Amino acid sequence: MSKLLTDLIEALRCLPGVGGKSAQRMAFHLLERDRERGQRLAQVLEQAMREIGNCSRCRNFSETPVCNLCSSSSRDRQVLCVVESPTELAAIEQATGYRGQYFVLLGRLSPLDGLGPEELGLDRLAERLGEGEIEEMIIATNPTVEGEATAHYLAQLARAANVRPTRLAHGVPLGGELEYVDRGTLAHAFGSRQSLD
Numbered sequence: 646m647s648k649l650l651t652d653l654i655e656a657l658r659c660l661p662g663v664g665g666k667s668a669q670r671m672a673f674h675l676l677e678r679d680r681e682r683g684q685r686l687a688q689v690l691e692q693a694m695r696e697i698g699n700c701s702r703c704r705n706f707s708e709t710p711v712c713n714l715c716s717s718s719s720r721d722r723q724v725l726c727v728v729e730s731p732t733e734l735a736a737i738e739q740a741t742g743y744r745g746q747y748f749v750l751l752g753r754l755s756p757l758d759g760l761g762p763e764e765l766g767l768d769r770l771a772e773r774l775g776e777g778e779i780e781e782m783i784i785a786t787n788p789t790v791e792g793e794a795t796a797h798y799l800a801q802l803a804r805a806a807n808v809r810p811t812r813l814a815h816g817v818p819l820g821g822e823l824e825y826v827d828r829g830t831l832a833h834a835f836g837s838r839q840s841l842d
Contacts, residue, residue, distance in 0.1 A: 650676075702773075704749040704766055706731050714747060721745040725773065725808075726783040727799055729753050729792065733785060745783070748773065753786055753795040765795075767802065774806035781809045788815045788833065 650672065657668035675683035699705065700712035707713075714720060724745030728734050734747050750765040752758075762768070773779065782803040786792035796812060803810035816834025817826055826834070 699749075699751075703747045704751055704769075705734055705747060719744070722778050723780040724783065725779045725781070726785055727770070728785045729787060729795075733787075737785065746779075750786075750795070753789070753791040754798060755791045762798070767798075770799075771802055771806065774803060774808050779806075779808050781811055784810055784812045 653672045654665070654668045657663055657671050658665065660668075663671070675686075696708050697706050698708075700707040700715055701710050702715040703712060705712050705714065721744050725748055726734075726737065726743060726745055727748045727750065728737065729750050729752060731749055734749055737743055748766075748770050750767075752760045752765055754760060754762070754765065774782065782799065784796045784799050784803075786796045786799070800810040800812075814837070816830060816837060817823065823831065
């Protein structure tokens with residue numbers, strides 16, 4: 646196998662969920678059947694890597710210093726949703742009618758991985774909370790050990806700025822049957838039960 650082909654396969658392996666066989670299949674497909682789209686992919690990928698950065702206000706991916714969501718006058722500036730990654734921001738935008746602002750952590754507190762408050766931009770978040778415009782901070786971190794620790798830290802940050810922290814509900818999925826829900830989820834749902842008024 647040529648060095649360039651080996652390099653292409655290795656480069657494709659950087660994608661999540663792509664192992665050696667999948668990378669080889671992709672490389673062969675592009676070279677055998679789809680060179681035009683492969684060249685287009687290379688051009689767009691190169692341009693995206695060069696031009697896409699992070700919004701200076703929310704840290705989401707953006708080609709401009711301030712992203713479209715932050716610069717939009719139709720967004721509710723009194724509500725801020727904090728998410729771990731741009732993937733979660735996109736999921737919330739697509740699945741809900743949420744019209745507030747965002748802050749993207751680009752990770753979660755994980756001292757073992759070298760991710761502390763500074764790496765998550767929590768100083769910038771504290772500044773935003775201190776501006777006095779935000780009344781509610783929705784904490785939308787994942788229900789993992791690190792996500793829960795991050796949520797606890799974020800709630801303290803919000804309270805210090807006199808902002809009401811709220812947390813996304815976790816537990817039994819809509820349409821789910823209790824007998825099929827895993828023990829951890831069921832225990833969390835049971836512990837977080839709410840009264841019916």
